[in-house]
Amino acid sequence: MAPSLFDYESHLEACAKQDEQAFKALYQQESAQMLGLAISMLGDRALAEDCLHDTFVQIWRHAQRFQRALGSGRAWIYSILRYRALNQLRNHGRYTELDDEFIERLADDSPQATELFEQKSEEKLLNRCLQGIDRNRRHPILLAFYHGLTHEQIASRLTIPLGTIKSRIRAGLRALQECLQA
Numbered sequence: 001m002a003p004s005l006f007d008y009e010s011h012l013e014a015c016a017k018q019d020e021q022a023f024k025a026l027y028q029q030e031s032a033q034m035l036g037l038a039i040s041m042l043g044d045r046a047l048a049e050d051c052l053h054d055t056f057v058q059i060w061r062h063a064q065r066f067q068r069a070l071g072s073g074r075a076w077i078y079s080i081l082r083y084r085a086l087n088q089l090r091n092h093g094r095y096t097e098l099d100d101e102f103i104e105r106l107a108d109d110s111p112q113a114t115e116l117f118e119q120k121s122e123e124k125l126l127n128r129c130l131q132g133i134d135r136n137r138r139h140p141i142l143l144a145f146y147h148g149l150t151h152e153q154i155a156s157r158l159t160i161p162l163g164t165i166k167s168r169i170r171a172g173l174r175a176l177q178e179c180l181q182a
Contacts, residue, residue, distance in 0.1 A: 037050055041085040154169075
């Protein structure tokens with residue numbers, strides 16, 4: 001089944017009713033791509049596999065918490081993966097070193113990121129809005145979201161004063177919000 005036709009919301013609602021077939025279909029639909037993202041974030045396949053496993057355990061246990069009215073099912077499962085990965089990074093006291101351009105490629109032109117953004121209209125809008133933000137504001141936002149860096153870590157990595165980073169992130173998020181609401 002093509003990703004754009006997969007009904008994540010219905011599958012999550014079925015998982016909330018303990019439907020194992022729906023859970024299996026959800027796993028088959030997204031596990032490979034989620035593993036790739038976890039490897040990118042964690043820099044270690046074994047940790048990424050653990051993170052993916054933990055994510056799907058959480059999806060199964062907490063599917064009843066998903067609310068269709070609050071957003072897409074796909075975004076909900078990826079948010080679980082992201083938080084699990086960030087927790088693993090914090091617990092292990094390490095962040096993988098990625099070149100700064102890697103973060104830009106995730107949002108700009110990598111096939112995986114392009115597929116993610118094009119699968120749903122709201123994701124297309126998010127991509128368009130991110131591209132509309134100048135790089136000085138977009139890059140710190142992406143470092144925080146995709147790599148889980150704190151403001152202090154971003155300031156250190158980019159060798160820019162902390163206050164400037166905070167201002168850029170605030171201004172970038174404001175511009176992103178305005179674009180998404182337009």
